[in-house]
Amino acid sequence: MGVEPANYTKEEQYQQMEADDIDRTDSEVVFHIRKALKSASTDESDDYNELIGLLHYNDHLAYEDIAMLVTSLKALAGAVSCIDSVHHGSLLDTIFNMSMWSYSPDVMDALIELIVSLASSSGKYVDSCLDMLVCNFTPPKRFVEALKWPHGVAKKDHVLSRVHSALEFIAGLVPLAPSRLLPIVLQRMPKVFNNVQEPVVVMFVENMLKLEGSAIGELVGNRFLIMAVVDLLIDFDVEVGWDDILEENPQKGIFEMELEDEQILDEDDDDDGGEFLRETSGQKRLWKNRVSDKLEKLDSLMVVTFEYLKSCKENGRLVEVFESLLQSFQITVLNAYKSKFAQFVIFYACSLDPENCGIRFAEFLADIFICSSFPPLTRMSAVAYLASFLSRGRFLTTTLVVNILGRLAKWCSDYCRLQSSNFDPKAHRVFYAGCQAVMYVLCFRLRSIIDISNLKSQIVGFPLREILINHLEPLKVCLPSIVEEFVQQAKSANLLHQSGTPVFHDMLESEHSKAFGGIERLDMFFPFDPCLLRKSDSSIRPNFVYWSMVRKTYEDEEGSSDEDVDVFYPNMNRAASRDEGVEEGFEDDYLDEFNDSLNRMSITPKDSVLKNKFGRNSRTPMQMPSKLKPSMSPESL
Structure with missing residues (x-):
């Protein structure tokens, strides 16, 4: 009713x-x-x-x-x-x-x-x-x-x-x-050749990542969505040639170029206007707000991906997402020709969770290098990534670095014992890649290792003499600038001497090192060289080791002051133990510390007596390598 x-x-x-x-x-x-x-x-x-x-x-x-x-x-x-x-x-x-x-x-x-x-x-x-x-x-x-x-x-x-x-x-x-x-x-999904506006590309990727993390993400295919994003990053990455970013003098030591880049980055932070090309030492460099459209898109896409990974860390999903990222890295990035920046996505993920993702990535790369079932170029690429990762990851503990170096050294030693063939760079290129990786990491980490007694005893126990001094003669093949810096630090640390006599004699730098792994081959790469993308670099920098920050074993002998204390190593374990990545205010303190270190520390390695021994001009200091003109292919080894 x-x-x-x-x-x-x-x-x-x-x-x-x-x-x-x-x-x-x-x-x-x-x-x-x-x-x-x-x-x-x-x-x-x-x-x-x-x-x-x-x-x-x-x-x-x-x-x-x-x-x-x-x-x-x-x-x-x-x-x-x-x-x-x-x-x-x-x-x-x-x-x-x-x-x-x-x-x-x-x-x-x-x-x-x-x-x-x-x-x-x-x-x-x-x-x-x-x-x-x-x-x-x-x-x-x-x-x-x-x-x-x-x-x-x-x-x-x-x-x-x-x-x-x-x-x-x-x-x-x-x-x-x-x-x-x-x-x-x-x-x-937007394609790199479609000339889509930057906000459109970025927004589409944001939605892909939002879908990946949604209630239906697993049903849709989380792994494939992550892989698609990485593929897009690679597409933009390889479309940007190094000539669009900088022109290098291939005769210059590659760590020398890194130090120049650091100075320019530091100086340019105070520049409000921004220039399309900055002239420094006769090199044309691409900077700030007038960089190419594709470079801007890539930078923005990297930032969006970083933000998503950070949200995954906060939501307890990072380890799960990292496995998809790792699979995508192996399929898409590891052997990508001319990849310059996309690999920093996995570097950033590792920095968010060093104890899980960082260790997982290092062991993953070591496993690929050691496993003979992978193609030689894949193994060489993996060990180049591993060397660069162990050297540059500020969040990695020295213990992890020593453990991984031990695996590489053992493989190289076993390889030497099994080889009876004559010196042949092409036939033994995987071995030479391993030797170069070991020396490269020690150039960055040796001082931090020998400062810890139990780790020093481990590194002294490595078969380094057996690896470097043998019939395969790796010191004649590996990049001379790496060999020279390693020799200088190893001599200072008394690492490779026998009865007070150096073991190297005249084994450094030959026609083989120049033709095979040296300055005439421009394809050698260290994938985690300093990131030159402005917005992305702000996320990478607090967790990144620059060459100017590294304490060398010979610095005290050359008269460095007490003020030249380690900028980076004492903070490594603290950084690795943080649960939430970069602490509030940490980045600003870090940048101040980094900028100050450039003023206080020698910005190039000290001259070595080796430069005279090997016919170098006395006005040309020995330089530690970070990159050659980087076409980013592992083919040089």
Whole structure:
């Protein structure tokens, strides 16, 4: 039994009458929509064409137009059973091409309701509905500029929250949907050669990563989404040639070039204007806000990926995501020709969790190098990555470094004993790569190792003499600048002497080192050389070891003062034990400390007596290598 009208107040009676009018209006619209759908298959299709025109109209809608559009979309959602792909193809095309970025929240909600209804009504619409939602990952071109302003950011939040909710809702209604979503995302992913605007590329990757971490991420394929992001980074990376970034003098020691880069980075931080090309020592360098478009996109994509990895760490998912990242690294990055920056994604992930990810990565690389089932170039690339990682990772403990070096030294020693063939650089290139890796790491880490008594005893016990002084003559093949720095530090630490007599004699630098691994071969690479991307470098720098920060074993003998204390090694274990990456305020303190160290410390290694022995000009100091003109291929060994 209903309530008598007399029991309503006059205001409530008016509200009820208005609601009845709306219901009647909505009913009329639903009836009109169904009639329009039926008319599509007849000669009298004016109503159908009018409906399509209504859905096309999206600019400067009046309130009554918005109300009509919302009602029509809702009516269509309730009449999906009447929609036929044969007779209503133009209507479906219009719906699937509607951009949520063009409408108010009310229209967005009605449109999402229609898309969900279509996806759940028939399997033949699932792909089109998913594709429509993925297309809304990014705005139309006319909205890109608005993303710089608060109203644009608000619009972005309104759209993307609804898109991802709809994807999850459809996945719950249609079990097939998650498996269909991945290929659609990959197909719609921006390509490096499409010249897509930077905000569009970045936003699409943000949505891919958001999907990876969502409730349906595992169903969609977390691993493949991570791999797709890394693939995109590599695509942008290899498209940017080193000539676009800097031009190097291949005759110059590669650590010397690193020190110049550090000075320029430090000086350029105080420059407000930014220059396209900075002239330093006759070298053209690309800096700041006028770098190439692709370099800017890559830098922004790296930052987005870093932020996502940090969120994974905070949510306890980093170890899980790291396994996907590691697999992607092995497939995509490890053997990528000319990869310059994309590898810093895994470096950053390791810095967030050194005890799990850092150790896992180091052991992973060591396993590849030692395993003979991998191709020689893959093993050489792995040990180059390993050497660079152990040398540059500020977050890695000295104990881990010694343990990994022990594995490399043992393999090299076993290899020497099994080889009876004559000196042949090409035949033994994996061995030479291992020797060079060991020396490279010790150039960075030897002082920190010998300062710890139990680790010093371990390193003294390594078969370094057996590895370096044998019939394969690795000192004649490895890069001369690495060999010279290693010899100088090893002599100072009394590491490779026998009865006070050096073991090296005239085994350094020959025609083989020049032709095979030296300055005439420009493909040698150390993958974690200083990152030259501005925004990305701010995340890498607090956890990175620069050559100028390294204490050498010979520095005290050369008269370094007490003020030249280790900038980096005393903080290694502290950095490795932090649970949350870089502490608040740590980066600023670090940058101040780093900049100060450049002023206080010698910015090039001390001259060695070796330079005279091997015919070097006395005005040319020996330099430690960080990179040759870096085309970034492991082929030189």
